[in-house]
Amino acid sequence: METPIMQLTDIGKHFCSIKALSNVSIKIIQGECHCLLGDNGAGKSTFIKIMSGVHQPTSGQIYFSGEMTTIESPRSAIDSGIATVYQDLAMIPLMSVMRNFWLGRELVKNIGPFKIMDTKKCNAILMQEMEKMGISLHDPSQSVGTLSGGEKQSVAIARAVYFGAKVLILDEPTSALGVYQTEKVLKTIAKVREKGIAVVFISHNVNHALEVGDKFTVLCRGKTLGTAVRGKIDYAQLQYMMSGEKLN
Amino acid sequence: MFMFNSLVENNLKIISKLKKSLARPDLGAITGTILVFLFFILVARDTGMFSLEGTMNWGIVSSQFIIIAVGACLLMIAGEFDLSVGSMIGFAGIVIAVTSVVWGWPIWLSIIIAFILSMLLGALIGFIVIKTNLPSFIVSLAFLYILRGLTIFGSIHSTQKTIIGGINEVSKGDWLAPLFGGKIFTGLFTWFAEQGWIDVFEFGTRAGQPIVDGIPMMIVWAVVLVIFAHFLLNYTRFGNWIFASGGDAKAARYVGVPVDKIKILMFVFTAFCATVFATCQVIEFGSASADRGVLKEFEAIISVVIGGALLTGGYGSVIGATFGAIIFGVVQQGLFFIGVESSLFRVFLGIILLLSVIFNAHIRKIIIGKG
Ligand SMILES: Nc1ncnc2c1ncn2[C@@H]1O[C@H](COP(=O)(O)OP(=O)(O)O)[C@@H](O)[C@H]1O
Numbered sequence: 001m002e003t004p005i006m007q008l009t010d011i012g013k014h015f016c017s018i019k020a021l022s023n024v025s026i027k028i029i030q031g032e033c034h035c036l037l038g039d040n041g042a043g044k045s046t047f048i049k050i051m052s053g054v055h056q057p058t059s060g061q062i063y064f065s066g067e068m069t070t071i072e073s074p075r076s077a078i079d080s081g082i083a084t085v086y087q088d089l090a091m092i093p094l095m096s097v098m099r100n101f102w103l104g105r106e107l108v109k110n111i112g113p114f115k116i117m118d119t120k121k122c123n124a125i126l127m128q129e130m131e132k133m134g135i136s137l138h139d140p141s142q143s144v145g146t147l148s149g150g151e152k153q154s155v156a157i158a159r160a161v162y163f164g165a166k167v168l169i170l171d172e173p174t175s176a177l178g179v180y181q182t183e184k185v186l187k188t189i190a191k192v193r194e195k196g197i198a199v200v201f202i203s204h205n206v207n208h209a210l211e212v213g214d215k216f217t218v219l220c221r222g223k224t225l226g227t228a229v230r231g232k233i234d235y236a237q238l239q240y241m242m243s244g245e246k247l248n
Numbered sequence: 249m250f251m252f253n254s255l256v257e258n259n260l261k262i263i264s265k266l267k268k269s270l271a272r273p274d275l276g277a278i279t280g281t282i283l284v285f286l287f288f289i290l291v292a293r294d295t296g297m298f299s300l301e302g303t304m305n306w307g308i309v310s311s312q313f314i315i316i317a318v319g320a321c322l323l324m325i326a327g328e329f330d331l332s333v334g335s336m337i338g339f340a341g342i343v344i345a346v347t348s349v350v351w352g353w354p355i356w357l358s359i360i361i362a363f364i365l366s367m368l369l370g371a372l373i374g375f376i377v378i379k380t381n382l383p384s385f386i387v388s389l390a391f392l393y394i395l396r397g398l399t400i401f402g403s404i405h406s407t408q409k410t411i412i413g414g415i416n417e418v419s420k421g422d423w424l425a426p427l428f429g430g431k432i433f434t435g436l437f438t439w440f441a442e443q444g445w446i447d448v449f450e451f452g453t454r455a456g457q458p459i460v461d462g463i464p465m466m467i468v469w470a471v472v473l474v475i476f477a478h479f480l481l482n483y484t485r486f487g488n489w490i491f492a493s494g495g496d497a498k499a500a501r502y503v504g505v506p507v508d509k510i511k512i513l514m515f516v517f518t519a520f521c522a523t524v525f526a527t528c529q530v531i532e533f534g535s536a537s538a539d540r541g542v543l544k545e546f547e548a549i550i551s552v553v554i555g556g557a558l559l560t561g562g563y564g565s566v567i568g569a570t571f572g573a574i575i576f577g578v579v580q581q582g583l584f585f586i587g588v589e590s591s592l593f594r595v596f597l598g599i600i601l602l603l604s605v606i607f608n609a610h611i612r613k614i615i616i617g618k619g
């Protein structure tokens with residue numbers, strides 16, 4: 001069996017007295033879309049925040065490319081190729097698409113003793129990457145706030161891919177979208193997976209998950225009920241598990 | 249049908265371009281400045297307001313507003329406020345006066361110490377804001393009182409007075425003081441006077457010297473700070489991080505922007521600007537006073553808001569804030585030139601502040617796509 005790019009075992013997380021996660025294990029494999037399913041409050045966001053260095057687990061181990069590590073901060077997660085697109089704060093609405101896309105990794109050029117942002121190059125690469133993802137963008141200086149929800153997610157995904165994500169985590173990218181926009185985002189996810197990137201797709205919508213997922217892990221009240229493989233599980237079973245019943 | 253489509257498309261493009269130019273943060277302040285100038289050129293052209301001397305007069309006052317507005321602007325874009333700016337001005341001035349005049353330190357050392365102390369205090373305010381997660385409004389309000397109180401106490405304790413003079417004497421021959429109290433291009437202005445382009449004093453001790461004999465450092469500082477801050481904000485990655493820190497600190501953190509560091513540095517920069525203001529004033533007046541700078545924090549914030557920045561952070565412009573400060577300076581001095589009761593200036597300010605905030609809120613809606 002292929003070594004997982006990322007493996008988390010027996011992860012537990014407490015917030016003071018609240019037990020958000022206990023004994024959650026998951027294996028993430030390159031080129032696969034791993035769906036993390038669960039009802040609201042099941043602990044999905046908490047789990048992926050541990051994967052992306054926002055939270056530290058109270059217990060459990062994290063392996064990256066087969067080696068045990070700790071992910072100290074969002075920055076160190078990004079540096080090792082774990083990129084996350086968050087549910088509500090994928091982008092900063094008041095800033096332009098270009099400034100958002102490059103945020104934290106701006107291209108600079110030297111002008112005399114000064115380092116300035118290479119706006120021309122930033123714009124050109126942005127447009128190119130958007131085209132690759134099938135997103136038509138009119139103007140790189142357009143503010144992110146004027147994009148549709150689906151476009152926002154897609155830009156954020158394109159950004160993560162461009163910056164060399166090995167593991168792309170998407171926290172409910174489709175939950176706030178309409179049918180058409182959802183379709184677009186799911187297509188983008190499929191494109192990302194084809195590039196050999198491991199996708200972790202969080203959703204509470206079983207239909208969305210079934211459309212792109214290769215593996216399905218269900219979380220319920222902070223516990224995993226196991227991982228199922230595409231083709232060996234159907235809508236009814238997943239739905240049933242999400243409501244809190246054991247996997248047979 | 250095809251023609252119709254392209255027509256519609258063209259119109260849409262024009263509309264979106266129009267919306268975009270309307271959504272410039274500094275548009276309101278630039279328009280306002282033009283209107284204010286038009287008004288005073290019409291009303292006050294016979295008063296000497298636009299003579300060289302008059303221009304210097306409102307130029308200096310505007311520069312004072314600009315210096316503190318620049319600091320407040322970057323800080324507000326980074327999502328924070330500093331209400332201690334006015335107290336910081338009083339504090340820095342008294343530090344310079346006490347250490348140089350009373351304790352006899354060389355004034356360059358006093359100035360450097362004042363800068364270090366203020367900037368450390370700025371860092372402390374920022375640090376407390378970050379660590380406690382309290383609104384900077386409250387934390388800096390606390391420092392407004394703490395610093396003002398300490399300044400008055402320190403001044404009275406060391407000299408039994410709240411005004412300390414004698415700065416002129418101790419700054420003679422100093423290498424650093426002219427950077428704040430001197431003038432540049434004095435040779436050029438003397439030459440202008442010799443050519444008869446500038447009036448000269450006809451009587452008194454300065455007879456034969458030009459009425460305006462150079463550009464005061466206050467103006468030079470204002471120009472330098474505006475260029476620096478505008479460049480930093482718009483052309484560097486650090487500037488991008490300032491916008492991001494105020495736009496959405498959490499989102500910025502998630503992509504690795506050092507939000508805490510940036511916010512603290514912006515508090516330090518605000519303190520730096522306040523100290524520049526204080527030092528220029530102390531050297532120019534030849535004295536420090538414990539009650540200097542009262543209300544300056546609000547004047548700075550108002551300039552920034554007139555300049556199109558959002559009180560909620562993440563959006564604004566140094567150029568806008570600069571024009572906001574110019575409106576401030578020109579109107580204040582202009583009313584003086586035309587002999588209008590100065591209390592009416594406050595009425596004007598209140599009204600323009602209110603209009604700006606309403607206008608900005610509307611712009612915000614356009615930018616975040618809800619307009
Ligand atoms: N920072 C936090 N502090 C305290 N409790 C939290 C925190 N984050 C999440 N929780 C709690 O952990 C549980 C799981 O939340 P979350 O991971 O957001 O669920 P999901 O994303 O699956 O809807 C919830 O009960 C929530 O209240």
Ligand SMILES: [Mg+2]
Pocket residue numbers: 044045046087171172
């Ligand atoms: Mg969630």
